[in-house]
Amino acid sequence: MNIKHIITLALAAAFSGAALAAAxxxxxLKAVRDRPDxxxxxxxxxxxxxxxxxxxxxxxxxxxxxxxxxxxxxxxxFKAPSDVKGVGFQSxxxxxxxxxxxxxxxxxxxxxxxxxxxxxxxxxxxxxxxYAYIDLDxxxxxxxxxxxxxxxxxxxxxCWAVERVPASADIIAKTGxxxxxxxxxxxxxxVVKQTYYNSAGVLFKTMEAARVEQVQGIWTVMESxxxxxxxGKRSTLRFDNVRYDVGLGDELFQQRVLQGGVHEGNLPSSx
Amino acid sequence: MRCLNWMAAGLAGWLMSxxxxxxxxxxxxxxxxxxxxxxxxxxxxxxxxxxxxxxxHHTQGFSVYAEGRFRWNGVFMGDPPYSQAARDxxxxxxxxxxxxxxxxxxGFDWSLGWQQVVWGKADQLRILxxxxxxxxxxxxxxxxxxxxxxxxxxxxxxxVRQWETELLYVPTFTPIDFAKPGSEYxxxxxxxxPGVRELPSASYDNVGERGQAGxxxxxxFEGLDLSLVGLYTRDSIPVLSQSLEADLLGPYVGLRxxxxxxxxxxxxxxxxxxxxxxxxxxxxxxxxxxxxxxxAGLSDGLERRGEVAAMLxxxxxxxxxxxxxxxxxxTIIDWAPRLSNAENTPTFTVSAQGNSFDGRLETRIFxxxxxxxxxxxxxxxxxxxxxxxxxxxxxxxxxMQGPKDGFFGRFSDxxxxxxxxxxxx
Numbered sequence: 001m002n003i004k005h006i007i008t009l010a011l012a013a014a015f016s017g018a019a020l021a022a023a024x025x026x027x028x029l030k031a032v033r034d035r036p037d038x039x040x041x042x043x044x045x046x047x048x049x050x051x052x053x054x055x056x057x058x059x060x061x062x063x064x065x066x067x068x069x070x071x072x073x074x075x076x077x078f079k080a081p082s083d084v085k086g087v088g089f090q091s092x093x094x095x096x097x098x099x100x101x102x103x104x105x106x107x108x109x110x111x112x113x114x115x116x117x118x119x120x121x122x123x124x125x126x127x128x129x130x131y132a133y134i135d136l137d138x139x140x141x142x143x144x145x146x147x148x149x150x151x152x153x154x155x156x157x158x159c160w161a162v163e164r165v166p167a168s169a170d171i172i173a174k175t176g177x178x179x180x181x182x183x184x185x186x187x188x189x190x191v192v193k194q195t196y197y198n199s200a201g202v203l204f205k206t207m208e209a210a211r212v213e214q215v216q217g218i219w220t221v222m223e224s225x226x227x228x229x230x231x232g233k234r235s236t237l238r239f240d241n242v243r244y245d246v247g248l249g250d251e252l253f254q255q256r257v258l259q260g261g262v263h264e265g266n267l268p269s270s271x
Numbered sequence: 272m273r274c275l276n277w278m279a280a281g282l283a284g285w286l287m288s289x290x291x292x293x294x295x296x297x298x299x300x301x302x303x304x305x306x307x308x309x310x311x312x313x314x315x316x317x318x319x320x321x322x323x324x325x326x327x328h329h330t331q332g333f334s335v336y337a338e339g340r341f342r343w344n345g346v347f348m349g350d351p352p353y354s355q356a357a358r359d360x361x362x363x364x365x366x367x368x369x370x371x372x373x374x375x376x377x378g379f380d381w382s383l384g385w386q387q388v389v390w391g392k393a394d395q396l397r398i399l400x401x402x403x404x405x406x407x408x409x410x411x412x413x414x415x416x417x418x419x420x421x422x423x424x425x426x427x428x429x430x431v432r433q434w435e436t437e438l439l440y441v442p443t444f445t446p447i448d449f450a451k452p453g454s455e456y457x458x459x460x461x462x463x464x465p466g467v468r469e470l471p472s473a474s475y476d477n478v479g480e481r482g483q484a485g486x487x488x489x490x491x492f493e494g495l496d497l498s499l500v501g502l503y504t505r506d507s508i509p510v511l512s513q514s515l516e517a518d519l520l521g522p523y524v525g526l527r528x529x530x531x532x533x534x535x536x537x538x539x540x541x542x543x544x545x546x547x548x549x550x551x552x553x554x555x556x557x558x559x560x561x562x563x564x565x566x567a568g569l570s571d572g573l574e575r576r577g578e579v580a581a582m583l584x585x586x587x588x589x590x591x592x593x594x595x596x597x598x599x600x601x602t603i604i605d606w607a608p609r610l611s612n613a614e615n616t617p618t619f620t621v622s623a624q625g626n627s628f629d630g631r632l633e634t635r636i637f638x639x640x641x642x643x644x645x646x647x648x649x650x651x652x653x654x655x656x657x658x659x660x661x662x663x664x665x666x667x668x669x670x671m672q673g674p675k676d677g678f679f680g681r682f683s684d685x686x687x688x689x690x691x692x693x694x695x696x
Contacts, residue, residue, distance in 0.1 A: 051629070112389040115392070116541040116549050118586065255489065260334075265332075
């Protein structure tokens, strides 16, 4: 075997290793994206904003999600406190394979109008929290190039560590993230930790799943915490009374529900 | 009195029935102080309170919504340069913002009571938003919900073959409320000149004369929100009919406010045109609307013409900010120089709204200009800072500019700067 053969074999091994790592990373994240999560989800959710000074603000909202052919619809409706009550948010997230941009609408009680929002810039803060609108989106595998960097234990769980780099400048502009890393529970296919890097390469935000439980046989993040390392602020999303397959009606995902409100009258009594 | 006692007891019993959470009460108490900035006579024109209470009750069978507002303007305790009519109307004022019951039945939500309905996608421009009249005691405000008057109606909302369908019937007629004569924003509709007198306004006593009906169909396609609207209504803004009258004092020209009917067909849409930009549009066609003539001659001074309006707008999102521009033009079809309205009335607006400091500071800036017709411009800036979930403070600046006989310019000496302190519960 001459030197040329050795180099060729070494290069083949290196590329196949890299290809394997890339393929594994895609497969891992596809498994996360496609994990079963019921036909619909109902939750009474709390968004808790804490700043380093000790000040805490809490928002209560209904979190409603339902699968439709080729898409997933989300309705968030704020019920407290009074300065945000009645604010509603809806989105339609299309399956990645369809190659379609998702859609979003916002209802502000002050205007009594449902407003379509552009989805090319999702860096904005969700209701003043450390979660950006992009952080609420369904995971999209094709928007990033990802690589498995190893295995790590997170919260006592064996996880894949996957590094993700935006696949285009459009994704950077949309998300505000130059790089992210996710830790995926190998057994449960659940993201339990995610870190975010800005254009200066600084780790500026971390999301951690603080509590994971099995609800109706589906592993569910019941509480997640997003910490901004630059400001020291922290936001917690706590999902209470999570229920799958409760039979959420189609009217809860139509725009008119944002004007009339999500309430006892249009929610299933069996939740 | 006994009947009232029974009603009160029944109401108390109903409120106490069920769990506390089933009856939702919310409210806010605001201290407000506003004053003129560019007038030769600086003046505090509002120093008082505003309290709003909201009630909701929801069951599987029905929902109840009610909201009321009480305002007290303490400037009337002093010796302000306002009329007795303004004092009587504005020193203490209570108004209903909405009060209705909603029942799901036959695939529709049926809402009966006093409601505010907003059609269209325009910001601060009344194009398809024609159902509720306005209360102009404080002229124009940044939030139209604060001066849109609720009216009694029956409204149905439901889905018909993938279209969100809304039907409404309003059994009464409610005109626009101009500010009372002798108040801060009094609007002189009838000229105060010798030989001209105001006659009693036209009244519409029959249900057929008063009612209005409308329908809206809305649907979201992929990448497009579309609404189609039809409305048969009576214009809440009056025109003045003229007639030659005479009494013991001699002949005079009588001017009478009339509110004429029209039918409007319209459409609105919103569609993303790039990653960060949404295009909005709104359009209406009115086949026959009543306009006034410059010189009545021997006629009643009114003529009917068609009118079209078209608006295009762009919304640009950048982080926590939304920037919008709107361009609207209203055109009178078959216009003639004898009409007192201009053939074209273009209006331009530029606005920005966003939040900072983790959502604690909300900033809204709105500029409207009607440069071609000489109606001037209006700039409003409102900064609201929330200390916590209960307390917030707002700083508001309203600047109006233009010729003295223009829509905004007439109040150019009534610019206002103000502070609000609000407690929410």
